[in-house]
Amino acid sequence: MQKYMLSLKAQNELAFFNNGLLFEIFFFQQLICYLFVRLCFQFYIYLQKMLPAINNTTHHEY
Structure with a gap:
């Protein structure tokens, strides 16, 4: 188990990352x-700017 332990420097770098x-x-x-x-x-x-223009051009009253 000891060989898998990271050094303190490596642990700090990993935590920082x-x-x-x-x-x-x-x-x-x-x-x-x-x-x-x-x-x-x-x-x-x-x-808001376009809706009045759209409404003016789409509604035709005959």
């Missing part, structure tokens, strides 16, 4: 969520 990985995953998840919300908001603003 795992923490960095977790931070990256969390950070990118937050970033993607923010970008998605921003995209939805931009689309909502676009629809």
Whole structure:
């Protein structure tokens, strides 16, 4: 069992790597969520501008 034990230096490097990985995953998840919300908001603003024009061109009263 002793030969499978990692040295203290290797354990520290592994812990540092795992923490960095977790931070990256969390950070990118937050970033993607923010970008998605921003995209939805931009689309909502676009629809607010376009709806009157769409309504004016699609409704014909004879």
